[in-house]
Amino acid sequence: MKNVLTICAKEIKGYFVSPIAYLLLGLFGLISGYFFYSATAFFVMSGMRQQMMGSQQPMSVNEYVIAPLLGNSSVVGLFLIPLISMRLFAEEMRSGTIELLLTSPVRDWEIVLGKWAGAFVMYLCVLGVSALNIAMLFIWGSPDWRPIATGLLGLALQGGCLLAIGTFISTTTRNQIIAGGATFAVSLLLWVLSWVTSYNEAGWAQVIAYMAIPTHYEPFAKGVLxxxxxxxxxxxxxxxxxxxxxxxxxxxxxx
Amino acid sequence: MIKVEGLTKRYARNVAVKNISFEVGKGEIVGFLGKNGAGKTTTMRVLTCFLPPTEGKASVAGFDVLEQPMDVKRNIGYLPETPPLYPEMEVWDYLSFVAKLKGISGGDIVKRVDEVCERTAIGDVKYKIIGKLSKGYRQRVGLAQAIIHNPPVLILDEPTSGLDPEQQLHVRQLVASLSGDHTIILSTHILSEVEQSCSKVIIINEGSIVAVDSVAALHKRGRSTEVVAIEVAGGDSFQIKQALEQVPGVARVVSRDSKSGNAAFEVEGLENSFIRPDLARSIVHAGWHLTELRTVGESLEDIFLELTRAEKKEVEVVTK
Structure with a gap:
């Protein structure tokens, strides 16, 4: 377990001493910031309109701002995750440093778990940017925190899945671009598998849709664990x- | 310390190492000699548990590479051909990462890192980023990485390749200083390096071992007769040659070029004869000046080329 932590800590440091962490945080901050701004602006505008029309029913922040925001974050994650996972093994194989890991008294599963955990922490940092946006809503409103917590948990788990797949793909090539591209393709495929049920109700279609990653995110977004x-x-x-x-x-x- | 029996390593299409066996005792420095692609790196990778052997057995410090890889890895320090460095890390950060991987406990890490930095003379770049270091420093950081857990066995794959002569000397001295308590295998294709630092040589060619011997024994292997290089001033070269041919025990005299313009020859004696004193006497007797007289030993280069070439001929015959 100590080795897992050692490798994990090294990976996290690796992200932050290279531009990749700042690129990811910056990109995600920009995109999710834009989503946040437009969702909130739209919410404020329609809220005012509803009041002018004399509606007594208050609009729900959770429903109009937070749910779409988390949904968008998960799609952005689809693009960012290959960037996080692609270097894990491909880089080590290209530079030859894999020889150090494989000839050190460390078990293979410790290397794998350490690397994945490092990437996962990096992903959590990215998600943190999104959480920061949402936290601001608590200053002026009182959204229900439960669907936010489950939503973030769902995003984390979803990211963990894609990262695990990306980690695997990264061991199959020494080329980071190939690793990243293939991870993106596979993730996208797992994403759109759910579409089959829209034109087919057969049993096998249900099974395939069940394998799709977003299928399992929906309950989290609604606050259902x-x-x-x-x-x-x-x-x-x-x-x-x-x-x-x-x-x-x-x-x-x-x- | 290291025992290899009938080791064969086959890749998808070719055989890298064919049925080799050798043993290395405690505290020995063994030079692994061979051309590029001879199978040196493959053998080392098997010993470090990076690659599994296809056939045969290998053990390090009494542990089998297939059965007890964790114990083998704990007992080995390994410097691959390209030092396994993370270019974005600082030297001390990298070394403490390796120290942790090798199982050094938290309290000792700083001490060990300082020790190896001093030993490999990289203290002055300790807080620099590895990617910005010169090749010589990088090689030394690689070496520091290999010795950080003070392993009983060190495996160094071409530790001096790509370094300038001064840096090569430094690395060689470092290896020599480690020799006492470590068993070392180092691969190289620089023969003078083997002559200087190794007690034993394993010559490997096209996946097979062609010679295992001490450096001194290898030197002796070459010739059974004595060859003397001689240079004489103050006389006619034809006359001198004639005089030399008449010395008892001389088999033949061959003229050779000399930069100084003096008459120069290579004199080969008969088997078991000792011709140097007689040669000197005859020259002085004739009133010429003897400017050079030395035995020409066969260099390790010649022996190496002979051994690897002989092997090649055999292979050619077989394929024909």
Whole structure:
């Protein structure tokens, strides 16, 4: 476990001594800031209009600002996650530093878990920017904190899944761009799998839709914490890391 | 300390190492000699548990590389051909990361990092970013990384490649200073390096071992007769040659070029003869000036080329 922390800490430092962390935080801050601004502006405008029309029903911040904001964050995450995970192994294989890790008294799963955890913390930092936006709403309003908490948890789990897949893909190539591109393609595919149910109601379509990543995010966004969805995310993470470990082992036989 | 038995490593299409066996005792410095692509790096990678052997066995400090890789890794310090450095890290940060990986406990890390920095003379760049260091410094940081946990076995893959002569000397001295309590295998294709720092040489060619011997024994291997280089001033070169040919025990005399303009020869003696005193006497007797007289030993270069070439001929015959 100590080794996991060592590798994780090194990865986190690796993000912050290179421009990548600042690029990610900056990009995400800009995009989610824009979303936040437009959602809030729209909310304020329609709120005023409703008041002028004499409506007694107050509008819900959760429904009109926070839910779409978190939904957008998850889509932006789709683009940013490959940027986080692509370097994990590809860079080490290109520069030869993988030889240091694989010849140190560290188990393969410790390397895998450490690397993934480092990337996950980086992703949480990115999410933190979004959380910061939402926190501002508490200054002037009193949104319900529960759907926010579950929403953020859902985003974290979702990101963890995609990162696990990205980590695996990163072990298959020494080229970071290929790793990033392939991760993006696979993530996008997992994203749009849910579309099958829109034109097909058969049993197999349901199964495929169940495998889609956003399918399991919806309950989180509504403030529902369903074990089924948590289990889905955790098992995808586990599966991705398991594949990574196998791939790392095979590196010794392949090379 | 290191034992390799019948080791074979096959890649998808080619065989990198064919059925090699050797042993390295405690405290020995062994030079692993061979051309590029001879199988040096592959053998080292098997010993460090980076690659599994296809066939055969290898053990380090009594631990098998397949059965007990964690114990093997704990006992080995390894410097790959390209030092495994993270260019964005600072030297001390990198070394403490490696120290943690190698299992050094928290309290000792700073002490160990300071020690190896001093040992490898990188103290002055301790807070610099690795990516900005010169090649010589990087190589030394790589070496510092390999010795940080004070392992009983050190495996160094071409530790001096790409360095300037002064830096090479420094690395060689460093390796020599480590020799006492470490068993060292170092690979190289620089022969003088082996002559200077190694007690034993393993010559490997196209995946097979062609010679395992001490440096001195390898030198002896070359010739059974004595060859003497001789330079004489103050006489006609034809006359001198004739005089030399008449010395008892001389098999033949060959003229050679001389930069000084004096007459120069290479004299080969008969087997088991000792011709130097007689040569000197005959020259002085004739009233000429003897300006040079030395035994020409066969250089390690020649032996190396001979051994690797002989092997190649055999292979050619087989393929024909």
């Amino acid at each position: 369903d074990t089924k969805d948590v289990v889905y995310y955790l098992s995808v993470i586990f599966f991705g890391l398991f594949l990574t470990k196998r791939s790392l082992e095979s590196l010794r036989w392949r090379s």
